[in-house]
Amino acid sequence: MMGLQEEEFQMPNFKQLLEEKDSEIMRLKTLLTKYVPKSELDQMSNSHPSTKIAASTATLESPENLCSQLSKEDVARYSRQLILPDFGVGGQQKLKKASVLIVGAGGLGCPAAIYLAAAGVGTIGVVDYDSVELSNLHRQILHKEHGVGTPKSLSIILAVSSLNSSVKCVSHHVLLKSNNAEEVISQYDIIIDATDNVASRYLLNDACVLLKKPLISGSALRFEGQLTVYNFDGGPCYRCIHPSPPPPETVTNCSDGGVLGVVPGTIGCLQALEAIKIAAGLGSSFSGKLLLFDGKEGSFRKITLRSKQKTCSLCGDNPVISKLIDYEQFCGASPTDKTETLHLLDDCSRLTCQEYKQLKEDSSPHLLIDVRPPEEVAICRLPNSVNVPFSKVEDPIEVEKIRNYIQKLDNKNKQVFFICRRGNNSQRAVQLLEPKLADLNVILRDIRGGIQAWAEEVDTAFPIY
Numbered sequence: 001m002m003g004l005q006e007e008e009f010q011m012p013n014f015k016q017l018l019e020e021k022d023s024e025i026m027r028l029k030t031l032l033t034k035y036v037p038k039s040e041l042d043q044m045s046n047s048h049p050s051t052k053i054a055a056s057t058a059t060l061e062s063p064e065n066l067c068s069q070l071s072k073e074d075v076a077r078y079s080r081q082l083i084l085p086d087f088g089v090g091g092q093q094k095l096k097k098a099s100v101l102i103v104g105a106g107g108l109g110c111p112a113a114i115y116l117a118a119a120g121v122g123t124i125g126v127v128d129y130d131s132v133e134l135s136n137l138h139r140q141i142l143h144k145e146h147g148v149g150t151p152k153s154l155s156i157i158l159a160v161s162s163l164n165s166s167v168k169c170v171s172h173h174v175l176l177k178s179n180n181a182e183e184v185i186s187q188y189d190i191i192i193d194a195t196d197n198v199a200s201r202y203l204l205n206d207a208c209v210l211l212k213k214p215l216i217s218g219s220a221l222r223f224e225g226q227l228t229v230y231n232f233d234g235g236p237c238y239r240c241i242h243p244s245p246p247p248p249e250t251v252t253n254c255s256d257g258g259v260l261g262v263v264p265g266t267i268g269c270l271q272a273l274e275a276i277k278i279a280a281g282l283g284s285s286f287s288g289k290l291l292l293f294d295g296k297e298g299s300f301r302k303i304t305l306r307s308k309q310k311t312c313s314l315c316g317d318n319p320v321i322s323k324l325i326d327y328e329q330f331c332g333a334s335p336t337d338k339t340e341t342l343h344l345l346d347d348c349s350r351l352t353c354q355e356y357k358q359l360k361e362d363s364s365p366h367l368l369i370d371v372r373p374p375e376e377v378a379i380c381r382l383p384n385s386v387n388v389p390f391s392k393v394e395d396p397i398e399v400e401k402i403r404n405y406i407q408k409l410d411n412k413n414k415q416v417f418f419i420c421r422r423g424n425n426s427q428r429a430v431q432l433l434e435p436k437l438a439d440l441n442v443i444l445r446d447i448r449g450g451i452q453a454w455a456e457e458v459d460t461a462f463p464i465y
């Protein structure tokens, strides 16, 4: 390792040495074998080395030329990757010239950004409209406690530039939408999708196909992650694989499903790796392939995807999409819809947190059923609530249990309240149980906004998750 490093530090002297001694020419040629194809070197040996090498400088980017573009600091900083046989000075130069846009400064975007900066990608752009929250810090590892409340895109570029001040960092504090996506994306060579919603996936895919940019797509939920590269090297685009979006209610986000921080960390690093490979001219291992990572099993699987489709409405033979569309309408959900708010029940079947608080203070007999999963109930719960997870609310054993609780209530107007995290499943539970408990002459109601509204409106010391 040291040998190569030392030789590269001496590069500026090579030209002079070349004119003086043939032995030095041989030494230079040995070094050249690392960067110049053998056929080119053979041709060089038939004529005067100095002229041949000068000619090759223009076309082949000899190390002499390449190294003159890397500063002494660059050589020292990147020395461990400069000596990589398939990467070398040429790869480093390409990285330095490359620009990568990371859309989403969250669990995937943070690790991707920091590894790209460490590797020496010339320009890194970061897009995010959101600000740092405390619940981000377990996985969005470039944001800091003192940065809670600051724009995520700014927080990332501060971390990136303190690691590598030679990287040009650009913060785009915007929600990427149809009206601004092309303007931002067109400024970069490679795009990383580190977002968390379907509308953004289609938007990025369409913009990348229209602007002919490779798209490195990642996702992570619970213990599992996925990675693929779209619109690269003749491979499919996102629409080739998913011509239409999934129903919004079938999509789970990290805020509802949970995620272990290392999982997006792993996928974000792999996104950075693919970006580095593409930028350095090494290609990608995931065009038309999907990586499935299972953190619980500790397994990686790579499967082959459907190839690029001739019938694809975007990248096929007769495309019908020639400009960006309204993705919120297309997907039935906006990129900022973190949580759904359902209105399933009439007002008379709903209670506000304040009304419930009053009822408790009046010691009015009632039953409070918490329909969150036990993992969430273990985080926090209201006193005297019973837990019947929503997934089991129609289970005959659970229904029987609820009937027994109700029968033990000793007032005439038997009141049963349902609570969940945000007030959606509690409404669904009322709807499902009303017919099953009709014979008990009982009033079923839900608590609007759930535990979260309680924490925000009634008891601010109550945890929010």
Ligand SMILES: Nc1ncnc2c1ncn2[C@@H]1O[C@H](COP(=O)(O)OP(=O)(O)OP(=O)(O)O)[C@@H](O)[C@H]1O
Residues within 6 Å of the ligand: 103, 104, 105, 106, 107, 108, 127, 128, 129, 130, 135, 136, 140, 152, 174, 175, 176, 177, 194, 195, 196, 197, 200, 253, 254, 255, 335, 338
């Ligand atoms: N169209 C978009 N334009 C800009 N930023 C986006 C867009 N879509 C998603 N994002 C950003 O992508 C990031 C994705 O991060 P991540 O999946 O880790 O979840 P989160 O939204 O920060 O957290 P949580 O889901 O826990 O609330 C978010 O910071 C979000 O603001």
Ligand SMILES: [Zn+2]
Residues within 6 Å of the ligand: 236, 237, 238, 239, 240, 241, 308, 309, 312, 313, 314, 315, 316
């Ligand atoms: Zn396609």
